[in-house]
Amino acid sequence: MGTRLQNDRFDFEYLESHIDSTVLWERHCHALYELITVLEGEIAIAVEGRMYHLRRDQAIIIPPLCYHTLETERKCLYRRITVQFDRSAIPQVLHPHFPENQTVIRVFDCPSLAELQDICLAGQPGFYEPLAESLMIRALYDSIRITDAPDGDDTDKYLAKLLSYIDEHLCEKILLSDLAACIPQSKSSVCHIFQKKMNIPPKQYILQKKLALADKLIRSGISATEAAKRVGYENYSNFYRMYRKHFAADSRET
Numbered sequence: 001m002g003t004r005l006q007n008d009r010f011d012f013e014y015l016e017s018h019i020d021s022t023v024l025w026e027r028h029c030h031a032l033y034e035l036i037t038v039l040e041g042e043i044a045i046a047v048e049g050r051m052y053h054l055r056r057d058q059a060i061i062i063p064p065l066c067y068h069t070l071e072t073e074r075k076c077l078y079r080r081i082t083v084q085f086d087r088s089a090i091p092q093v094l095h096p097h098f099p100e101n102q103t104v105i106r107v108f109d110c111p112s113l114a115e116l117q118d119i120c121l122a123g124q125p126g127f128y129e130p131l132a133e134s135l136m137i138r139a140l141y142d143s144i145r146i147t148d149a150p151d152g153d154d155t156d157k158y159l160a161k162l163l164s165y166i167d168e169h170l171c172e173k174i175l176l177s178d179l180a181a182c183i184p185q186s187k188s189s190v191c192h193i194f195q196k197k198m199n200i201p202p203k204q205y206i207l208q209k210k211l212a213l214a215d216k217l218i219r220s221g222i223s224a225t226e227a228a229k230r231v232g233y234e235n236y237s238n239f240y241r242m243y244r245k246h247f248a249a250d251s252r253e254t
Contacts, residue, residue, distance in 0.1 A: 003120045008130050009089040010136055015122035016079045019072045026199060029067040031216035032084045034071070035139065036060050037113045041078035045070050048199045049159045057111040061143050063102055065212050069199055081116045083136060086219065090140060097144040100200075106143040113139055120225040134174055158183050159197045164189065165208060169212060171232050174206050211246045216238070 019041070036045070037059035045052045045060060047068040062068055064086075072078055081246055083115055090098050104186040117130040165182045166174060179202060180187045194202045211232040217227040224243070225236055233239035 003213065005120050005125050005128070005132060007125070007133075007233050009085060009133060010241075011084040012023045012116060012120055013082045013131060013152065014079075016077070019075055026068075026070045029212040030084070031064050031212050031219055032062060032086050034062045035083040035085075035136070037110060037116075037139075039079040039081065039114055039117060041072065041076045042074060043066070043070060043072055043078070043080070046175075047132065047199070048103070048163055049156060052107055054107070057109060059108055059110045059113060059143070061106040063104070064216055065209060066103060067104075067200075067205060067208060068197065069185060079117070081113060081120070082223060083116075085136070089136075091137060094140055094144065103244050108143050108145070109144050156193065156197050158185065159193050162193065162202070165173050166209065170206075170209055171230055173232050176202060197225070207242065208246070211243055214243060215247065
């Protein structure tokens with residue numbers, strides 16, 4: 001079951017599922033920040049190869065352009081809230097804590113976000129909009145009070161080099177041979193590392209990152225044609241086809 005509440009600043013969604021087995025729900029990369037908070041159950045989230053574990057009343061904020069996967073950790077009734085937003089929704093006073101292109105993953109306790117469930121289910125978006133926004137602003141403040149480093153599992157050293165290389169050359173054409181040379185390992189080893197650690201082939205990972213970056217550029221006011229060029233697409237029709245296909249299929253699952 002899923003219920004959404006949207007306005008110009010935040011896109012809230014309440015999700016509820018009865019899980020009978022460990023299930024991988026999502027594999028994606030997008031142009032927006034994403035907050036996920038667990039109301040019931042436990043989940044594991046891998047962000048750029050590093051694993052984070054969320055329990056009830058905990059939340060995570062994932063920055064834009066960070067590829068992540070989400071799965072359950074046990075059979076249970078699972079309830080969560082997800083909120084997507086761009087940097088303009090963050091109060092100006094907090095911008096130094098959310099710098100452009102930052103990759104800090106924030107995991108924190110935030111039981112007050114449980115109120116968003118009732119707000120999403122109430123079906124009165126206009127009436128509850130100020131309350132929903134105030135809860136999100138409080139969550140953003142709660143997230144910056146974290147003083148300890150997040151407890152994500154260490155990223156594989158080879159994977160860390162590969163991800164860093166891709167980020168540095170994302171606006172260029174990246175070949176599998178380029179990735180193999182940067183480790184250095186064989187091309188088959190690169191594919192094995194991505195499949196094992198990221199649950200996605202390197203080609204698809206690069207494609208998702210490029211399309212997410214293009215989406216971010218387009219949201220900032222840059223034309224689609226220029227965005228395609230900036231992420232390394234010489235053929236606009238190929239870019240447009242992949243862009244439409246990706247974002248049409250990038251709906252969140254329940």
